[in-house]
Amino acid sequence: MTGSFNLIMDNNHVVLETKNLNVFYGNFLAIKDVNFQVFRNQITAIIGPSGCGKSTLLRSFNRMNELVPSARSEGKILFNGEDIYDPTIDPVEVRRKIGMVFQKPNPFPKSIYENIAWGLKINGFRGSKSEMDDLVEQALRGAALWDEVKDKLDQSGLSLSGGQQQRLCIARAIAIKPEVILMDEPASALDPIATLKIEDLMRELKENYTIVIVTHNMQEAARVSDYTAMMMLTGEGERSGTVIEFDRTNIIFTRPKDKRTEDYITGRFG
Numbered sequence: 440m441t442g443s444f445n446l447i448m449d450n451n452h453v454v455l456e457t458k459n460l461n462v463f464y465g466n467f468l469a470i471k472d473v474n475f476q477v478f479r480n481q482i483t484a485i486i487g488p489s490g491c492g493k494s495t496l497l498r499s500f501n502r503m504n505e506l507v508p509s510a511r512s513e514g515k516i517l518f519n520g521e522d523i524y525d526p527t528i529d530p531v532e533v534r535r536k537i538g539m540v541f542q543k544p545n546p547f548p549k550s551i552y553e554n555i556a557w558g559l560k561i562n563g564f565r566g567s568k569s570e571m572d573d574l575v576e577q578a579l580r581g582a583a584l585w586d587e588v589k590d591k592l593d594q595s596g597l598s599l600s601g602g603q604q605q606r607l608c609i610a611r612a613i614a615i616k617p618e619v620i621l622m623d624e625p626a627s628a629l630d631p632i633a634t635l636k637i638e639d640l641m642r643e644l645k646e647n648y649t650i651v652i653v654t655h656n657m658q659e660a661a662r663v664s665d666y667t668a669m670m671m672l673t674g675e676g677e678r679s680g681t682v683i684e685f686d687r688t689n690i691i692f693t694r695p696k697d698k699r700t701e702d703y704i705t706g707r708f709g
């Protein structure tokens with residue numbers, strides 16, 4: 440069964456919603472008939488075994504997938520009720536409102552300051568140097584990095600530790616004030632302490648942003664997310680993935696409805 444979830448949801452505002460979403464790479468149907476929702480100011484985790492399409496789904500939310508030449512999608516993705524694949528919608532604008540943080544921290548080979556300022560400039564910032572200084576500080580504070588870097592803003596972003604680099608990438612993402620931040624395994628390259636810092640930061644960020652995170656780490660999904668979408672291949676011998684269950688995280692982790700979800704989170708499955 441593929442999923443359509445009539446969640447009687449908590450009066451939360453739906454920010455993103457997929458309707459019968461299929462994504463292909465060439466002729467290969469990577470994700471099939473995905474229906475689920477992302478709620479405002481909540482953290483939604485996407486979990487599931489390797490290759491079931493978690494990153495494909497995540498990258499669909501801000502049209503990053505179409506940068507892959509063979510990728511094509513069917514169905515709808517609504518962002519605040521508007522179809523992001525409508526021909527009148529500018530993908531650059533979608534990516535401004537729905538930012539992304541990747542698995543491996545990828546600061547630009549520029550100063551810490553410029554890592555933030557650059558995104559603001561290409562997004563049309565025309566203010567003074569002191570206004571820019573304020574925005575850079577705000578973004579670094581927002582990513583819980585300011586105190587660690589305020590005395591070395593002109594040093595290269597690449598001189599920071601892995602965890603700091605990832606927070607710099609989060610600062611870069613929030614500087615342009617997106618509504619949603621997509622995170623593809625943001626802590627998987629980090630040690631446990633840096634991971635906990637990123638998780639604390641996510642809890643702070645959800646006051647102002649909506650977060651969707653792909654993670655392989657069940658404990659992380661359980662600790663940090665409010666909702667969880669469980670993805671799986673659709674069946675025996677099938678290579679297409681779909682969301683098989685979507686619910687509040689505490690329900691997914693304590694009383695999932697689908698046996699496959701239970702098997703996966705208890706480690707009985709891949």
Ligand SMILES: Nc1ncnc2c1ncn2[C@@H]1O[C@H](COP(=O)(O)OP(=O)(O)OP(=O)(O)O)[C@@H](O)[C@H]1O
Pocket residue numbers: 464469487488489490491492493494495496507509678
């Ligand atoms: N650029 C691409 N071209 C062709 N096939 C792709 C491409 N990217 C992903 N796929 C295929 O689509 C399917 C889903 O991949 P995806 O990376 O979305 O899964 P995932 O659940 O995020 O995996 P993992 O947990 O291993 O990162 C896989 O079968 C993968 O081989």
